Amino acid sequence: MAREFDRNLFVMLLAIMIGVIIITYFVADIVNRSKIDILTEEITTIKGQSENFTSLFLKSNVVLDQAREDRAFGNYNFDLAFLWYNSALSEKNSLLMDLYKARGINNCTNAMPNYYNSHLNFEEAKMYYNITKSYTEVEKYLTILDLYIHLTESGLKLTMLRYNISIHLKHLTENLTFDAEKNSVIYLENVTELLFLIEEALAEYEDELEIYDGYQDEIDEYEFFDENR
Numbered sequence: 001m002a003r004e005f006d007r008n009l010f011v012m013l014l015a016i017m018i019g020v021i022i023i024t025y026f027v028a029d030i031v032n033r034s035k036i037d038i039l040t041e042e043i044t045t046i047k048g049q050s051e052n053f054t055s056l057f058l059k060s061n062v063v064l065d066q067a068r069e070d071r072a073f074g075n076y077n078f079d080l081a082f083l084w085y086n087s088a089l090s091e092k093n094s095l096l097m098d099l100y101k102a103r104g105i106n107n108c109t110n111a112m113p114n115y116y117n118s119h120l121n122f123e124e125a126k127m128y129y130n131i132t133k134s135y136t137e138v139e140k141y142l143t144i145l146d147l148y149i150h151l152t153e154s155g156l157k158l159t160m161l162r163y164n165i166s167i168h169l170k171h172l173t174e175n176l177t178f179d180a181e182k183n184s185v186i187y188l189e190n191v192t193e194l195l196f197l198i199e200e201a202l203a204e205y206e207d208e209l210e211i212y213d214g215y216q217d218e219i220d221e222y223e224f225f226d227e228n229r
Contacts, residue, residue, distance in 0.1 A: 052135045053132060057132050057145075060129045061125075063121050064125040064152065067121035067122040068155075070114050070115070071114070074111045074114030074115040074118060074163075075162070077111035077114060078107070078108070078115075078169075080103070081105075081108040081169055084100045084103040084104035084173075085104040088104060088176050089176065090185070092183060094178035097176065097178045101173055108169050108170035109170065111163075112166045115159045115162050115166065116163060119159040119163065122156045122159060123156060125152045126152035126153060144219065147219050148219065150215050151216060154212040154215055155212060158209060161201055161205045161208065165202065165205065168194055169198060175187045175191055175194075176188075
């Protein structure tokens with residue numbers, strides 16, 4: 001009986017030990033699986049954030065490039081408009097004056113939608129750069145994104161200033177007429193206020209352009225430094 005009891009006790013203890021081992025294994029397996037699931041989720045989140053950051057940053061740059069392109073076309077038309085205005089203003093031939101006047105008005109008309117579209121694209125690029133910031137905590141990325149945001153803000157001011165100047169210049173050019181008696185070009189109306197508005201806006205534009213170019217230089221220097229670090 002004692003031997004039978006000892007054998008039964010041994011079998012029971014062995015069964016308990018095996019059960020503990022099995023339970024411990026399953027508990028450890030569950031814990032490990034939980035850790036793996038958490039790690040996988042974190043990796044997926046990081047990967048998703050990285051993909052979103054890259055995608056949004058590229059999209060921001062594409063829209064910014066479009067804003068720059070539209071602004072360049074606006075500048076081209078504006079510079080021509082100013083050239084034709086000055087040519088018409090100093091012309092001694094009425095037919096040539098009319099020709100230059102028409103060209104000046106036409107270039108002003110073309111410049112305005114260029115600046116308007118550029119303004120909208122600068123605004124959209126700024127929005128995307130701000131959204132992109134929410135997908136990174138890396139300091140150097142946040143720094144360059146802030147520079148791009150400042151650049152777009154300056155671009156918004158530049159395009160609005162040139163848009164308004166284009167309107168004023170168009171009105172000024174439309175006021176030109178040839179006085180046959182004086183054999184010179186005169187204004188149909190009093191344009192003193194208009195000339196003041198243009199002069200003031202041009203000065204403000206030059207100040208803002210310096211700010212814009214400064215941000216662009218910072219971006220170029222920062223990216224160059226980062227690539228060679």
